[in-house]
Amino acid sequence: MRAYDLIQKKRDGGVLTREEIEWWVEGVARRTIPDEQVAAWAMAVFFRGMDARETADLTRAMAFSGETVDLGDIPGIKVDKHSTGGVGDTTTLVVAPLVAAAGVPVAKLSGRGLGHTGGTLDKLESFPGFRVELGRDEFIRQVRSIGIAVAGQTADLVPADKRLYALRDVTATVDSIPLIAASIMSKKIAGGADAIVLDVKVGSGALMRTLDRALELAHLMVRIGRQLGRRVVALVTDMNQPLGRAVGNALEVREAIATLQGRGPAALTELCLTLGGYMVWLGGKAPDPDAGRRLVAQRLEAGDGLAMLRRLVAAQGGDPRAVDDPERLPRARHREAFAAPRAGYLTAMDAAAVGAAAMVLGAGRARKDDPIDPAVGLVMCKRLGDRVEAGEPLVELHVNDRARLPAALERLQAAFTLADEPASPPPLIHAVVGVEGTGAAGSVTGAASTASVAPAATPAGPAPLPAGWGHLVELARAARETALAPFSRYRVGAALEAADGRVFTGGNVESASFGLTMCAERVALFKALSEGQRRFTRLVVAADGPERPFPCGACRQLLFEYAPALEVWVDGEPAPLPITALLPRGFRLER
Structure with a gap:
């Protein structure tokens, strides 16, 4: 085979065979195919697309292009959860301990933040001493020992995806649904989990800006996971505003702790219970997602999730006292308010601009090697649908370097839309994809729409799809x-x-x-x-x-x-x- 021929075939709208895809991925991983040809192939896929079979073959080949994590020696169904990225999305810090406390092993490989989206590893490193780089054996031992581990990918995991993503990032080919799906699912498959709950974000702060594209991505990833032997459900959730009130690493950790204490923001708590319900159900600890949600809610009320977070922090070298005393977490030296220019109702928000403002303060990275300031960020004072008076704070900025403040305020200037008449905020959960064929009879309470849910077989009910x-x-x-x-x-x-x-x-x-x-x-x-x-x-x-x-x-x-x-x-x-x-x-x- 020749790389030139496969580029030409995809450029002309052809469908690649499994053998061709496997040869291509091996060449990408071993660097026998040069950067310019990998980039040209990515551009051909961007314009011509891939069908579901091609995408599944690409996912499989990338997942096994390097080392994999074998969790087979750990009893039970191991569950992972992945978010496609958003602003103020603290769910992993809440959901993972709650699900582990419910008896489902959680083996979570996470990433760092880039651009306006935050990263779970950066947030966990707000705990003094917390180690996110665990060896494969240590990662497995910890899951077996305490039921949970959250760590970064090792260098030898999915090397083909690492190289392909780096080239997509600089050639404007990131926004390709087949390549996004293959990138996400190859890492999940290589990570060894038996079941995966996907949180596909949609809205102004998400990679997927429209519901059509978010649903397309969700369906494709569920289908890929099923073809590769995993139990997979995807929730399409709203990211037209930060999920919680906090945007920034230590600020979000404080909010996660408050949520595990039962004092968290309503939207964050609701989504965590819903995601947790699906994880517990896929993990075999509940007969359906609603029962899973109830079990997670019981663990929250009993304080078991907070205790599990404490164990997680201690196991990975962090200071567990910070779980009970968040004052031990980094705190910014200065606070500044960003006020509403006029009275009205908050009807729209550019969540990406909000995330970018936090990044400018030092909470995120414009480039992968940029340093992070764990103390800085934003606290949202209002949510969509709220009434705001002129001069009332919309955002509280937590700042260490005042020289960064003007650039952050500039990004916030156009981030909020105020109107004279109120508008209904978007639903928190737009759809649940992939419940059919997994044994569920219904959907978790709170989902605005449940995609592909097979209705109960009652005489008066609708015919199955x-x-x-x-x-x-x-x-x-x-x-x-x-x-x-x-x-x-x-x-x-x-x-x-x-x-x-x-x-x-x-x-x-x-x-x-x-x-x-x-x-x-x-x-x-x-x-x-x-x-x-x-x-x-x-x-x-x-x-x-x-x-x-x-x-x-x-x-x-x-x-x-x-x-x-x-x-x-x-x-x-x-x-x-x-x-x-x-x-x-x-x-x-x-x-």
């Missing part, structure tokens, strides 16, 4: 949340799958001039046509309420005309129908 349709149904239901229906209050969402596997979604848009109203199906179709798509395979339509949202006559004609081979599923119907059944004598140009 045929294989392969679950992700489209969830995308249509998610698109319904984007509808603008101020007159009818009847929201409809549509998800249209093109022949190449891409999915286009839309919600209905109403106008006071009724003739300008757009149905959800048309929004999705026109979006796809505008991007050059001409062949379509499947459509799902979902709406509010029990009434089944069959496409209107105009939409049936458009779909019949542009997608003659289309199968249409109306949410609530027992089965999909061909478009010819919805419009048996439709008009096309050739007729």
Whole structure:
């Protein structure tokens, strides 16, 4: 084989075989393929994509491109949790001890922060003396001994991904869903866990800015994990504002301790209980996610999670007294307020700008070798939906180097949107992906939407989804949340799958001039046509309420005309129908 030929094949839209992918990954890991060819291949994948089989093969090859962690000698189902990155996301410091306290071994390989997103290892190093670099044998011994270990990747783990990611980072090819999925899942597979709960962030502070792309990534990672023999569930959670109040390493550790004491912010506590419920369920300690959540809540109330955090810190060389006395953690010398310029309701926030402000103060890194100041960061005084008065603090900045303050304040200037009328904040949990086929009968309380959940088999219940349709149904239901229906209050969402596997979604848009109203199906179709798509395979339509949202006559004609081979599923119907059944004598140009 030649690297040139594989680059050309992918550039021209070809599908790589497993053997070709394995040869390529070996060349990347051993550095027999030069940087310029690796970068060219990444760009070809960025534009041409990879199908699910290719992505799974890439994941498998990268996972085994170096050493792996074998947790087979540890009794029980070992569970890991991964977040795609956000701002003020302190969940690991809360969830991991709670789940371990519930009897599920937690073997967590974590990373450092980069850019506006924080890293678990940086936060843990706020504990004086805490060691995040554990050898493989020490890592395994600690999980066997106390039920939990949180450490950084060793240098010989997934070397192919390390090199590929470094080149993606400097060639503008990071934002490729197949490459993101393979990068994340290869590390999880190499880490040795039997089950994985994924927290896929979506919003202004996340890598995935839109719900469509977040759901696409979540479904792909769940599918990859299943193909590689892991139990996997993904939650799509909101990152349009920091999850908690604290943004910064020691500040977030204090908040995690408060949460384990039962005094944490509501959103952080809620998400930790939900994630923990799924981890405990996948770990075999609860019959379903709701029961898992109840068990985690009991461990929280009993103080067992706090005790487990204390054991974790002590086991890895940190000062466990800081768990009970957070004053021992680093503290910034100065505090400054960033005030609201006017009165109003906080309706939007640029969470990435908030994270960037904390980074400028020294809480994060612009480059991998930048030093971290564990004491500095931000404390959010308001959340989306809150009323704010002019001059009232929006953010409290914790500062050591005052010379950094102007740059941080500059980033905060445009980060907040104030309006005269209130707006509903986004849901904390947008969807749960991958519950079907894992034995769950339902979903954890608090999830705004549960993707691909097989309904209970009761006579009055809806028919189960045929294989392969679950992700489209969830995308249509998610698109319904984007509808603008101020007159009818009847929201409809549509998800249209093109022949190449891409999915286009839309919600209905109403106008006071009724003739300008757009149905959800048309929004999705026109979006796809505008991007050059001409062949379509499947459509799902979902709406509010029990009434089944069959496409209107105009939409049936458009779909019949542009997608003659289309199968249409109306949410609530027992089965999909061909478009010819919805419009048996439709008009096309050739007729």
